[in-house]
Amino acid sequence: MSGNGQQKKEADKKSPDAKAPKRQKVIALKPKERMKIPRHLPNEQDPMERITNFCEVSNGFNIDKAIAEANRCLECNDPVCMKACPVNVDIPAFIQLLYQGDYAGAIRKIRESNYLPAICGRVCPQENLCENSCIVGKKLEPLAIGKMERFLADYEANNGTFTPPPVAAPKGQKVAVVGSGPGGLTVAAELAQMGYGVTIFEALHEAGGVLKYGIPEFRLPKKIVDEEVERVKALGVKIETNVIIGRTLTIDELLGEMGYGAVYIGTGAGSPRFLNIPGENLSGVYSASELLTRINLMKAYKFPEFDTPMKIGRKVVVLGGGDVAMDAVRTSKRLGPEKALLLYRRSREEMPARLEEVHHAEEEGIEFHFLTNPLAIHGDENGWVKAIECQKMRLGEPDEKGRRRPIPIEGSNFTIETDTVVVAIGQSPNPIVQQTTPGLETTKWGTIVVDESGATSRPGIYAGGDISRGGATVIQAVADGKSASRSIDAYLTKIRSEKAGSEKSASKQSAT
Amino acid sequence: MYRIMKTEILAPTITKLTVEAPLVARKRKAGNFVIVRATPNGERIPLTIVDSDPDKGTIVIIVQAIGKTTHIITEMMEGEFLMDVVGPLGEPTPVSDFGTVVCIGGGVGTAVIYPIAKALKEAGNRVVSIIGARNRDLVILEDEMAAVSDELIVTTDDGSHGKKGFVTDALQEVITGQGKPDAVYAIGPLPMMRAVANVTREPEIRTWVSLNPIMMDGTGMCGACRVTVGNEMKFACVDGPEFDAHEVNFDELIARNRTYAGPEQEAFSAWKNRTETTDCKHL
Numbered sequence: 001m002s003g004n005g006q007q008k009k010e011a012d013k014k015s016p017d018a019k020a021p022k023r024q025k026v027i028a029l030k031p032k033e034r035m036k037i038p039r040h041l042p043n044e045q046d047p048m049e050r051i052t053n054f055c056e057v058s059n060g061f062n063i064d065k066a067i068a069e070a071n072r073c074l075e076c077n078d079p080v081c082m083k084a085c086p087v088n089v090d091i092p093a094f095i096q097l098l099y100q101g102d103y104a105g106a107i108r109k110i111r112e113s114n115y116l117p118a119i120c121g122r123v124c125p126q127e128n129l130c131e132n133s134c135i136v137g138k139k140l141e142p143l144a145i146g147k148m149e150r151f152l153a154d155y156e157a158n159n160g161t162f163t164p165p166p167v168a169a170p171k172g173q174k175v176a177v178v179g180s181g182p183g184g185l186t187v188a189a190e191l192a193q194m195g196y197g198v199t200i201f202e203a204l205h206e207a208g209g210v211l212k213y214g215i216p217e218f219r220l221p222k223k224i225v226d227e228e229v230e231r232v233k234a235l236g237v238k239i240e241t242n243v244i245i246g247r248t249l250t251i252d253e254l255l256g257e258m259g260y261g262a263v264y265i266g267t268g269a270g271s272p273r274f275l276n277i278p279g280e281n282l283s284g285v286y287s288a289s290e291l292l293t294r295i296n297l298m299k300a301y302k303f304p305e306f307d308t309p310m311k312i313g314r315k316v317v318v319l320g321g322g323d324v325a326m327d328a329v330r331t332s333k334r335l336g337p338e339k340a341l342l343l344y345r346r347s348r349e350e351m352p353a354r355l356e357e358v359h360h361a362e363e364e365g366i367e368f369h370f371l372t373n374p375l376a377i378h379g380d381e382n383g384w385v386k387a388i389e390c391q392k393m394r395l396g397e398p399d400e401k402g403r404r405r406p407i408p409i410e411g412s413n414f415t416i417e418t419d420t421v422v423v424a425i426g427q428s429p430n431p432i433v434q435q436t437t438p439g440l441e442t443t444k445w446g447t448i449v450v451d452e453s454g455a456t457s458r459p460g461i462y463a464g465g466d467i468s469r470g471g472a473t474v475i476q477a478v479a480d481g482k483s484a485s486r487s488i489d490a491y492l493t494k495i496r497s498e499k500a501g502s503e504k505s506a507s508k509q510s511a512t
Numbered sequence: 513m514y515r516i517m518k519t520e521i522l523a524p525t526i527t528k529l530t531v532e533a534p535l536v537a538r539k540r541k542a543g544n545f546v547i548v549r550a551t552p553n554g555e556r557i558p559l560t561i562v563d564s565d566p567d568k569g570t571i572v573i574i575v576q577a578i579g580k581t582t583h584i585i586t587e588m589m590e591g592e593f594l595m596d597v598v599g600p601l602g603e604p605t606p607v608s609d610f611g612t613v614v615c616i617g618g619g620v621g622t623a624v625i626y627p628i629a630k631a632l633k634e635a636g637n638r639v640v641s642i643i644g645a646r647n648r649d650l651v652i653l654e655d656e657m658a659a660v661s662d663e664l665i666v667t668t669d670d671g672s673h674g675k676k677g678f679v680t681d682a683l684q685e686v687i688t689g690q691g692k693p694d695a696v697y698a699i700g701p702l703p704m705m706r707a708v709a710n711v712t713r714e715p716e717i718r719t720w721v722s723l724n725p726i727m728m729d730g731t732g733m734c735g736a737c738r739v740t741v742g743n744e745m746k747f748a749c750v751d752g753p754e755f756d757a758h759e760v761n762f763d764e765l766i767a768r769n770r771t772y773a774g775p776e777q778e779a780f781s782a783w784k785n786r787t788e789t790t791d792c793k794h795l
Contacts, residue, residue, distance in 0.1 A: 303775060303779070382770075
């Protein structure tokens with residue numbers, strides 16, 4: 001690594017007319033000095049303490065840590081972190097503003113690309129995206145980009161410095177958004193800023209979708225979601241809760257008599273899958289969706305202050321290896337059982353869950369049983385779970401996704417006694433909109449078919465996030481929302497100009 | 513917020529509420545239900561839509577006070593508000609002209625069978641209705657049911673009104689006396705629906721029941737309402753709530769519905785003690 005000035009010169013020499021505009025360097029430390037600073041770690045609640053409450057695990061960065069972390073950025077001229085981000089947040093630019101103490105400017109910079117920084121700063125899998133590509137990470141730990149993003153969002157919220165970005169003059173056209181999850185909120189925020197009148201229709205009684213019912217309080221406090229939703233409403237977006245599109249209203253009513261020019265479907269993948277093994281309907285067997293919705297949306301962890309109950313026994317067995325399984329087992333642990341186990345049929349390496357969450361789960365005393373496949377759930381005389389029968393597995397050849405296939409080991413059956421089983425093996429798309437919207441093309445998995453711009457088989461109807469992908473991440477839903485809002489804008493702009501054209505010719509005709 | 517336009521006490525523990533919910537009223541068909549959340553910290557519970565008036569934008573629900581939430585709702589008064597009402601949910605009742613149909617309502621299930629009997633009558637069927645309750649006080653909608661039925665039989669367990677006995681006894685008599693009906697709709701407590709299914713299984717009478725499993729979102733997202741029908745897993749909220757009675761695994765559903773019995777009792781006791789000692793608004 002060379003010094004700052006020298007690096008600059010080299011860059012000049014190499015490509016005077018390079019496409020990427022040369023970035024100004026603002027961080028005073030020399031790159032060598034920056035590389036000596038170890039990655040900062042946020043304060044976290046002690047594992048033994050946090051399993052007794054639902055408060056957030058990570059306390060994030062304070063000002064000092066955030067700025068100290070900003071000092072580690074190499075201010076790369078062609079930042080790969082930005083390319084690795086699904087919505088291309090200008091990461092070096094916001095880090096520079098943070099470094100300079102312009103916190104308002106920094107969060108504005110993030111919000112230009114992603115309207116939900118308080119959420120994404122917490123739940124984005126940065127370790128696979130921006131932080132995975134960070135150049136510092138080639139030799140040392142990469143920059144804590146997510147934690148800096150979260151700091152800026154929290155700083156703004158705590159100091160009440162949010163001001164809505166400018167909203168363009170009204171275009172006189174309305175867009176309906178179905179679902180108020182991360183994708184729906186993004187589409188609404190983008191289109192509202194362009195001057196469209198946006199209404200979000202939400203089936204549940206609170207806005208936020210999976211951010212509310214799915215992701216636990218200890219990873220994403222619901223107050224944070226509510227604040228982010230308020231910032232979307234500050235752009236003039238209306239949110240109608242308790243409206244199920246496909247039941248209360250249909251897509252065709254929205255596009256017809258209700259006068260919406262376009263519709264975005266972001267209804268997510270909320271339908272729980274089951275294993276189809278004997279005993280799955282015994283009492284004490286829950287889908288992860290039921291457990292998480294009771295706890296997160298309905299606040300069953302505050303029962304009886306809140307009316308919705310949750311019944312967790314002395315030993316909980318969670319089946320699955322993804323993020324939802326991790327959320328389910330960690331949520332269960334906080335409800336006070338003697339033991340919380342996770343059963344996964346492959347090994348630790350194949351688990352799709354975020355590493356950070358696996359690590360947190362291990363700290364919290366979750367017992368992992370790998371290469372273990374459930375075969376049947378056995379009940380007692382009252383129809384309540386008493387045991388789960390399993391089989392040991394070994395890993396075979398990789399499947400089409402490159403993950404090694406689990407193969408049963410004959411004669412290895414064994415039984416785990418338990419009184420609570422949570423099935424967390426994945427969710428399918430919500431079918432209601434597809435079933436009630438004629439002409440909307442779907443796949444055999446029930447997802448809505450879209451092109452790269454988010455357009456469905458019907459003009460004016462767009463979709464993205466889990467309803468078209470089957471199961472992805474919050475940031476992917478945000479990215480889909482962004483590209484769909486661009487296509488919706490193009491679609492509605494075309495309609496405006498056609499209308500203006502026909503009015504012109506009509507007025508010409510009437511004049512002659 | 514959803515305004516309560518009118519309340520009417522039908523029986524000591526059973527209240528009829530007319531609620532303003534224009535979008536639901538416009539779409540509702542017989543057999544549909546709503547999910548209601550009564551208070552800010554409340555739970556979501558499913559309630560069948562008994563009637564609707566699209567012009568006035570209102571729906572009618574009938575609630576029996578059993579646990580905390582249903583007690584709170586039955587004690588609500590005109591001008592008060594339910595926090596959330598969402599619907600119409602579920603698949604509507606399959607209504608067509610079958611010929612002769614027997615409609616059976618047990619207890620508060622009569623509130624659910626009423627709109628179905630009405631729709632079946634309008635579709636041209638000869639409707640024989642049987643409504644049953646534990647005693648005279650708990651018989652509801654007798655006049656309404658009479659108005660939509662060609663014949664109405666009332667039964668009470670203790671014989672204090674109508675015939676003494678169970679609805680299944682009356683059903684057996686109808687089958688014996690009038691011959692096999694073309695279809696049976698039965699709605700009430702699970703043991704009653706199971707008993708009806710057992711009566712009609714042998715003579716192969718097409719029979720529908722409306723199931724009332726534990727529900728939360730009502731849109732197919734939580735899986736709490738899963739039931740086994742014909743050895744297949746179904747979600748009552750989106751695939752039902754009405755199913756072929758002869759295919760339903762009632763024993764499993766009865767066990768599943770007891771899942772939260774403990775905490776529900778706890779919540780109810782806490783609430784009851786609170787209202788009795790402090791702020792009972794009826795005093």
